[in-house]
Amino acid sequence: xxxxxxxxxxxxxxxxxxxxxxxxxxxxxxxxxxxxxxxxxxxxxxxxxxxxxxxxxxxxxxxxxxxxxxxxxxxxxxxxxxxxxxxxxxxxxxxxxxxxxxxxxxxxxxxxxxxxxxxxxxxxxxxxxxxxxxxxxxxxxxxxxxxxxxxxxxxxxxxxxxxxxxxxxxxxxxxxxxxxxxxxxxxxxxxxxxxxxxxxxxxxxxxxxxxxxxxxxxxxxxxxxxxxxxxxxxxxxxxxxxxxxxxxxxxxxxxxxxxxxxxxxxxxxxxxxxxxxxxxxxxxxxxxxxxxxxxxxxxxxxxxxxxxxxxxxxxxxxxxxxxxxxxxxxxxxxxxxxxxxxxxxxxxxxxxxxx
Numbered sequence: 001x002x003x004x005x006x007x008x009x010x011x012x013x014x015x016x017x018x019x020x021x022x023x024x025x026x027x028x029x030x031x032x033x034x035x036x037x038x039x040x041x042x043x044x045x046x047x048x049x050x051x052x053x054x055x056x057x058x059x060x061x062x063x064x065x066x067x068x069x070x071x072x073x074x075x076x077x078x079x080x081x082x083x084x085x086x087x088x089x090x091x092x093x094x095x096x097x098x099x100x101x102x103x104x105x106x107x108x109x110x111x112x113x114x115x116x117x118x119x120x121x122x123x124x125x126x127x128x129x130x131x132x133x134x135x136x137x138x139x140x141x142x143x144x145x146x147x148x149x150x151x152x153x154x155x156x157x158x159x160x161x162x163x164x165x166x167x168x169x170x171x172x173x174x175x176x177x178x179x180x181x182x183x184x185x186x187x188x189x190x191x192x193x194x195x196x197x198x199x200x201x202x203x204x205x206x207x208x209x210x211x212x213x214x215x216x217x218x219x220x221x222x223x224x225x226x227x228x229x230x231x232x233x234x235x236x237x238x239x240x241x242x243x244x245x246x247x248x249x250x251x252x253x254x255x256x257x258x259x260x261x262x263x264x265x266x267x268x269x270x271x272x273x274x275x276x277x278x279x280x281x282x283x284x285x286x287x288x289x290x291x292x293x294x295x296x297x298x299x300x301x302x303x304x305x306x307x308x309x310x311x312x313x314x315x316x317x318x319x320x321x322x323x324x325x326x327x328x329x330x331x332x333x334x335x336x337x338x339x340x341x342x343x344x345x346x347x348x349x350x351x352x353x354x355x
Contacts, residue, residue, distance in 0.1 A: 023123060025075040032058060035116045050208065057109040060096070064088045080114060082130045089137060100139035107134065146290030147279065152177065154275035155282070158267045161224075164231060169263050171228040172244060176284050179215050180291035180309050181205055183284035187255050192239035194229070196222055207310040215308065260284065 036058060040051045064087075065079055078084070089107060092098040098106070111131050118128035161170040175186050185205040193204040194217075201217040217225065229237060232245075245252040246259070261283065268282035279286070288309070295305050 023077050023121060025073055027121070028075055028077070029072070031117050031120055032113070034120070035113050039116055053105075054109050054112075057106040058113060060092065060106065061088055061110060064091050077124060077127060080110075080117075080127045080131070082134055085110060085131060085134060089134075093137070100137045104136045104139065107136065146288075146293045147282075147286050148277045149290075149294075150275055151271070151277040151279075152287075152290060154271035154278050155267050157274070158270040167228055167231060168244060169267070171224055172260060173264075173267075173287065174221055174224055175203070176287040177291050178218060178221055179203060179205065180288045180295070182207065182288060182310075183257050183260060185310075186284075187242070187244055187257065187260065189243040190239065191229070191233055191237045191241050191243055194225060194243060196226060205310065211310055213307070213310050257284075 036055050040054055065075070065084075068087075070079055085107070088110075089103055092103050092106060093100075111128070111134075114124070114128045114131045117124040156170065156173060159170045159173065160166040172186060175181055175189075176183065185207055188206050189203070193206075195202045195204075196217065201219075201222060202214045203217055204212060204214045206212055233241065241252050242254050244255040246255050247253075264282050264284060265280070268278050268280055271278040272280055292305055292309060295308065300308075
């Protein structure tokens with residue numbers, strides 16, 4: 001296999017010797033660098049996790065090209081052809097074991113990067129046009145089940161909130177579950193995002209794509225949040241400081257997702273001894289799914305849950321297992337009505353403009 005790949009690489013390099021490429025490797029690397037380090041931080045600033053996932057996808061593309069024999073000096077625009085991208089998608093699935101959903105996300109990222117290329121250099125517009133025609137891979141249906149309430153209780157019982165670290169972890173778990181928050185939304189919270197003043201008690205989550213949603217804080221969570229704020233932020237908290245921070249060399253940096261994952265697995269091991277329903281590989285998103293399922297049991301409809309979870313698409317919300325087929329059909333019909341209504345409004349607006 002390696003010999004075959006090396007032979008193909010040699011043939012590709014040989015075939016390029018006589019080619020007059022419009023964009024050299026230095027220009028391409030410069031565009032990639034600018035997209036990752038300048039464009040993404042500015043235009044995808046809603047989440048540091050989003051920027052990292054974009055950069056990782058590009059890095060995987062570079063790893064793939066390197067395995068095919070592409071070097072710093074031989075990289076050219078043909079390495080972003082539809083055929084090459086399709087090979088990369090197969091490599092992600094077969095060699096890296098990526099799911100259809102992950103493959104599609106990474107394809108979208110490469111398309112986004114090529115769109116940026118086309119804006120910066122008109123000679124690369126064809127790359128964006130051709131890549132935009134690549135179809136998404138089939139995605140496996142997801143079974144979103146969360147965990148049982150007994151398992152959740154066991155996890156909370158496993159956390160000793162009488163200690164400083166325990167109080168922090170206990171508060172994080174309650175936010176992940178209580179508000180159905182994504183882990184990055186939880187760790188991106190600032191002190192000013194938590195408002196407790198007696199009359200209005202809200203928490204503001206900053207979601208994907210810069211979307212913001214404010215949720216009411218249940219009365220049962222208020223004492224926990226107040227205690228946490230008192231212990232970690234004192235009587236005069238700094239509004240811009242991260243709610244959950246990691247003090248390093250006097251700086252209050254954002255707590256890492258990996259650090260939280262390790263803590264969750266630790267508590268899962270302890271809780272599993274008392275309740276075998278606790279998954280040993282407990283992940284933050286399972287707490288979010290558990291909250292969504294509880295909202296369903298409490299009678300909230302799909303659209304209400306979509307708003308609470310911050311989903312852009314109703315289809316994402318409908319993966320939860322206890323959404324019935326009738327409710328899915330009703331939601332899609334309602335979505336169709338709203339979409340058609342929007343089209344009518346746009347059509348009427350266009351007629352006014354034309355007049």
